[in-house]
Amino acid sequence: MSNKPIFVTRPNLPPLAEFIPYLEEIWENKQLTNNGPMHQQLEKALCKYLGVRYICLFNNGTIALQTAVQALELSGEVITTPYSFVATSHSLVLNGLKPVFVDIDPITLNLDPSKIEAAITPETTAIMPVHCYGNPCDVNAIEAIAKKHNLKVIYDAAHAFGVEDDQGSVLRHGDLSVLSFHATKVFNTFEGGAIICSSKEMKERIERLKNFGYENELTINTIGSNGKMSEVNAAFGLLQLNYMEKFLSGRSRVNSYYHKNLSSIDGITIVPSAGQKTSNYSYFPILIEDAYPLSRDELDELLKANNIIARRYFYPIISEFNVYKKNTFFVNHDTAVALNISHKVLCLPMYPELDESDLERIVGLIRSAA
The missing domain is CATH 3.90.1150.10 (Aspartate Aminotransferase, domain 1)
Structure with a gap:
């Protein structure tokens, strides 16, 4: 019996020869970033594949999480799960917010809605659940709690690419959902991420925030970061979708x-x-x-x-x-x-x-x- 290494995961890599034409097109366009043709094509393709209205592509999922928090102008405390990758809570701390950890359901391992209300204080502004292992949270219970207490909901959906419930994509739940396109994910762009939103106005706000806050060439009205996805990453995503x-x-x-x-x-x-x-x-x-x-x-x-x-x-x-x-x-x-x-x-x-x-x-x- 073979004793070759078997790792916990391996990145999906389509045939290299099929990636070359995408690179040749990038070389022909001479645009490597800043919302180029590949970026625009991938946005459209992902909206269709995932069944969502708007998607904002990012250079990685962590910056996407941080920007999602910023886009909703959260403050104070955010209820979340301790059973996740550290990027979940790091995104809150890096925005000056206080993560409030509550327990998980012993069966689904997702944030336990029955534990949320006891953790709500006057400082609470949002809930950040995680679709752990790609298994959807109890979105209806979380939405009911959020509405009752006037809280925002950001789903860390890093594991949930393509996951659907009876109504369609689980990414449509909450105010925002955030994906990771890291090399180890089901769908990858080498490195990458995305925010799913439901309005044109929110998409425009997120696009400004991921480009230093620029409104136009001469105007910046908010502090943003550099979260743009490159053309090479977007091209690889387009190829990935074929497989x-x-x-x-x-x-x-x-x-x-x-x-x-x-x-x-x-x-x-x-x-x-x-x-x-x-x-x-x-x-x-x-x-x-x-x-x-x-x-x-x-x-x-x-x-x-x-x-x-x-x-x-x-x-x-x-x-x-x-x-x-x-x-x-x-x-x-x-x-x-x-x-x-x-x-x-x-x-x-x-x-x-x-x-x-x-x-x-x-x-x-x-x-x-x-």
Whole structure:
């Protein structure tokens, strides 16, 4: 049996030869950034593919998150989840806001709506949930709370590209939704990101904010950053879109294999979907329970010893990082569920090119330890 490295993910890379014509067109246009032809084409293509009205492309998802917060002119406190990648709360801190961490639902691992209202104070201006692993949050409950307390909602939808509920794209929920197009995501532009919004006025505001705040050549009325996506990144995104059906089909196959071969192992819990109509199979998280002979970390080490690199997404939870524990720029409510899950979760390798022999290696090791 092969002992080649199997990583937790691998970037989707269409044939290099098919990317060359895009580069040649960029060379012909001689425009590398600043809303060039490739940028405009990708915006239109993504709006159609995702079923959204407006999209603003960015150089990465973190700058997109920060700009989304700025675009809504938030202040004070924002309720969010500690069970996420650090960019979620970093985007708040970097805007001078205070993250307020509340617990997650033990099944979906998303922000628990039943815990939100107890954390609302006169300083609360928004909620920032995360569609964790691409599984949609309880958007109806969150919307009801936001309306009741006059709060904005920004969804960190970094994992949710192409995910749909019964009404269409989950990206249409909230005031804004933010995507990541990082190399490891289901859809990537090498590096990149986007903000989804529902009005022309908001799109224009976001476009100004990602271009230093320029209204026109001579006018700046607000402080903005440089979040523009390059033409090369946009071109790669256009090529990626041609292969999404193939990529998602491969991910679905891997997802099915894991479900079929892991669901009967005592002590292994597969994190369920959250009822979405269309999934993107962005991750495959399992929970290592007490009934399994090894701890999560012991299983992780066993896999690594056999050249299988899984990841403990998300461990530690954000509030456990030193930079948060040693400072007072956040509020931490009882997050016992998030803390418990973070010590049990393990994301298994997930990408379209995993073949049956790869999957047999991974599952075989998990079974052998059981």
